[in-house]
Amino acid sequence: MAGGAAALIFGTGSIWFILRRKRKKANQVDGNIFDGEFQNGMGPRKFSLAQIAKVTTNFKGEKLGVGGFGAVFRGYLRDLDTDVAVKRISKASKQGIKEYASEVKIISRLRHKNLVKLIGKSLLNWDVRFKIVHGLASALFYLHEEGDHCILHRDIKASNIMLDSGFNAKLGDFGLARLVDHAKGSQTTHLAGTMGYMAPECVLSGKASKEADVYSFGVVALEIACGRRSIEPTYEESRASLVAWVWDLFGNRQLLGAADPKLSIDFDAKEMECLLIVGLWCVHPDPKSRPSIRKTIQVLNFEAPLPKLPSARPTPTYGVPVGCGIQASDPCFSTPTITIPR
Structure with missing residues (x-):
């Protein structure tokens, strides 16, 4: 399950960064989008943009696909020796932060060998x-x-x-x-x-x-x-x-x-x-x-x-x-x- 968990937390890392960047413009959304799960330690782990950029070669490495939110990149988590999938929201995203947050919150509940990318x-x-x-x-x-x-x-x-x-x-x-x-x-x-x-x-x-x-x-x-x-x-x-x-x-x-x-x-x-x-x-x-x-x-x-x-x-x-x-x-x-x- 290491690979599955890593794929989740790196996807979450990109979300967390985007929410921080948008805080000045949409603080009312950012403030409760994860219902305090980041703050109380029960939710996914936070990653900085620098950490995410490092494992994806600054988002210039292999692109696995493009969805409604944006592109998904391949990355490598060295401390777990595993490949991960990193989802990055694009400016032209057809879906919103709330939908992305919903994805993270649902995946956080799941523990199954055939779930997560x-x-x-x-x-x-x-x-x-x-x-x-x-x-x-x-x-x-x-x-x-x-x-x-x-x-x-x-x-x-x-x-x-x-x-x-x-x-x-x-x-x-x-x-x-x-x-x-x-x-x-x-x-x-x-x-x-x-x-x-x-x-x-x-x-x-x-x-x-x-x-x-x-x-x-x-x-x-x-x-x-x-x-x-x-x-x-x-x-x-x-x-x-x-x-x-x-x-x-x-x-x-x-x-x-x-x-x-x-x-x-x-x-x-x-x-x-x-x-x-x-x-x-x-x-x-x-x-x-x-x-x-x-x-x-x-x-x-x-x-x-x-x-x-x-x-x-x-x-x-x-x-x-x-x-x-x-x-x-x-x-x-x-x-x-x-x-x-x-």
């Missing part, structure tokens, strides 16, 4: 891919079922999953996450998420739920199995939508034709079939027909039978309201138009 690079073989799906499912089960509160992630997508040196999946980016009571399991809030991964009912209602997280998990599972993104506008129309394409292959009894061609035939056919069917189950248009993450894990472990799915993808009955602007791979907040991701 790390990095790994390679063309992944089948065993590693199946392991990643299991790791992501385990992380989601912890968020939904094992804590004092249910945590709805609300932005599960491929770019929020990174790998450590052992190819263990790490789910990160909790900027949109919400705490809810286990008995409730959902929360009505402003629309947030990433197109291509958002459950259809969320686009209509903005309601965050376990079922919506499961839908996003299903999209990622299909991406891992098929080796392509959820939306590919350059593909022919019948293949542009990953979910629709895989469901068509399933209905035509050609499901294994969805397998990533880069794998050639070097995969376990039973596991591939299982993953593809579980992915379709999770992205069922009707949230009541989706499995819980607990049931998903049981099927992935071959502890429960595969579900029986309709041969044709059920038609979604949810409309898309005017008033949500979404860019490819960016979090969604209410603005005038909808844009299909790249």
